[in-house]
Amino acid sequence: MQLDGKVPSGPLAQKWDKHRFELKLVNPANKRKFDIIVVGTGLAGGSAAATLAELGYNVKAFCIQDSPRRAHSIAAQGGINAAKNYPNDGDSIWRLFYDTVKGGDFRAREANVHRLAQVSNNIIDQGVAQGIPFARDYGGLLANRSFGGAQVSRTFYARGQTGQQLLLGAYSALSRQVGLGKVTLFTRREMIDVVVANGKARGIVVRNLVTGQLESHAADAVVLATGGYGNVFFLSTNAMASNVTAAYRAYKRGAFFANPCFTQIHPTCIPVHGTYQSKLTLMSESLRNDGRVWVPKNPGDKRAPHQIPESERHYYLEEKYPSFGNLVPRDVASRNAKEQCDQGKGVGDTGLAVYLDFGDAIKRDGRDVIEKKYGNLFHMYEKITADNPYQAPMMIYPAVHYTMGGLWVDYNLMSTLPGLFVLGEANFSDHGANRLGASALMQGLADGYFVIPYTIGGYLCDTQLDAVSDSDAAFKDTERQVKQRIDKLLSINGKRTVDDIHRQLGLIMWDHCGMARNNEGLDKARGKIQQLRAEFWENVKVPGSVSQFNQSLERAGRVADFLEFAELMVSDARARQESCGGHFNEGFQSEENEALRDDENYCHVSSWEYKGDDTEPEFHKEPLEFENVKLTQRSYK
């Protein structure tokens, strides 16, 4: 089946306006007759829940943590892009659109990306109106900085806590609607399944994490904003609770999963230092504005950084990519760091690190200026490593950070399961094969504040929705299936802990489906994943009972889904016989070791339909048509 993205006709710049006019409207008095479920309260879910409630819909919002304000969007550090062109340096909606399509290695849908660039400016306006304390110049106007993959300064920021501030903005809007009674908030609830009635998504089953009870909730439409699946690698920059379960359960109920192999490895993270480690910490990409990346010229040079003279340092990004220098996109920076370490030039105890040096910036601008820009990041680095980055260069290494793949959605952000909308990192739509820095916040908020409020109305108007209730058979059946699975997990009583198995899965994925992949490794990984999954269901140990606050049981359910999802990821990587963006298959590279695309055969979205536990998923293609940009080999030289 060829998938239809439902992209409106007409010139690119007018598609969204035209579509908004063509979408049917729900009149204000009728909006209060519709119930909408929003799962996840990060930037996408929080902003969607608030905005839908502002419009008059009855919203039920669910989050896994104790408060909506904990969602992992909060950890985004560096900034948010917008095409305001306040610095007068040549930016425009078209340029932001172009940079994002190119940064994504031409594997994103043009019309979605253009819409994203269009509404980017509204997000900044909205944020300022909400009281987000963005950085300002002395004149009181907003300040900007630059990020990877762009030659203009279009990134707005609030110190190194931009994600936190934007999330707290969305959280405040959501809280206002909770106070007004338009949103009912359900915290410490984990969505375990989507309920499908008459072919449409009509509700969800959640587990109350405090009592252990299963609860069913019915609605007219379900919005998933449940983030990415980076934790399939065990070690990533994601929060501990980030997981694929909601998206994967939706996949099993009929929503197609798109481009699962597109994962982003972020170049600037604190290197791994021990087997007990539970997560990796990101150091914002904004650091590459002033920090210079280097390794010793001679492999095996173990001298301390200050003992290595300038002439024996290799500033490999600046030398190889003179026009973008240290600000090349993330996939390029990561791959180059790996390449240097593979050549034996890595630094630190493990040899799996490169330097990010602020020595020149501090000499040029003074310590005060650098401290003002990055103080909290330097502080965080010192806390974790006990090294002072004002005195010695930071050591960094790439780590799993973001997943561009996700549930397939059309231009209206609706999945292949009617009535199920997917926003933010959980969908696949805007970043292609590589996301540019400061674009995740932009996409999450664009989807939530400015896209879904329009498109969901169109769906509700055009669809015959029968009355459903959470006591219907569809709900009870789903609840029963969920319960069976939980009971099974608790009954195995084996010898390995959930984390132990998860850690092993992570290593398989990192070794074979990480920064670089090859066909042989992917084939091997598949077998290993199947074996590990079988072991999990025979030998996992989940302590405690179902009817209590049980964090081991929560993790077990998530890891069980990762063990299935990992195989889908590997299959997708194996099927895409090209390299593009974050998907780097060693068999497909240029002479200069850059990703080599095959536009003739792979200029499409790979979308997978679940066909049963013992059956291969079915492949569906959405061809990508580029009418406005010319496909080129990305060059950042």
Add this chain to the structure above:
Amino acid sequence: MSKSINLTLKVWRQDSPFAKGRFESYKAQNISTDMSFLEMIDVVNEQLTLQHKDPISFDHDCREGICGMCGCMVNGQAHGPEKGTTLCQLHMRHFSNGDTIVIEPWRSRAFKLIKDLTVDRGAFDKIIQAGGYISVNAGGAQDANAIPVPQQNAEQAMDAAACIGCGACVASCPNASAMLFTSAKVSQLALLPQGRPEAARRALKMIQCMDKEGFGNCTNERECEARCPKEISIIHIARMNREYIKAAFGSEET
């Protein structure tokens, strides 16, 4: 350089809100000093699981000091001995071989215990719902540069906005007061021109809610400021008090 240390933990265990709690002792052996405090608890929990015992419940998520989910009393100090540090960013290099560490949950009337070290901080959400926002719907905002904000005000607002809502201020205060938390939001929005139209109403409503949720009053103990992992200053409490007085006597809000 990293090394290994051995510790004794005395951990508060309580199965449910109404069950009787007690301290239990555990050995934490071969703990690398590069581990974070939470990774140390992970190691103990792995052992407990394999010994068929109930692992220790504790809240945590981002493990990089920003989500505000984690936090316990460590030897009587919220988030442990290091200044300006969340529990997830506290590293074991700050402890010595042979130490005994006492770990307890936040204790406050307004934070009901769920299990072991996990408490319910929903009362903080209620305070924000009462008025911790600017009433602006999506779509209605003017251009972001239409209102200049003096850089100093923006910076001070950001100092307040850095609050992560972890609850350490409440847990550290002898009155279990939420004044630092509440004032951080009141102050952030009071400092910005966008926040002025609702300033009086916001101060009144949020403080009323704070009282209703069972938090105590401020008696200038300054423990909150000392233990805040984001080092939020009690200057914000002073600003909130001024906002409150202005609102109570100078406005028509109730």
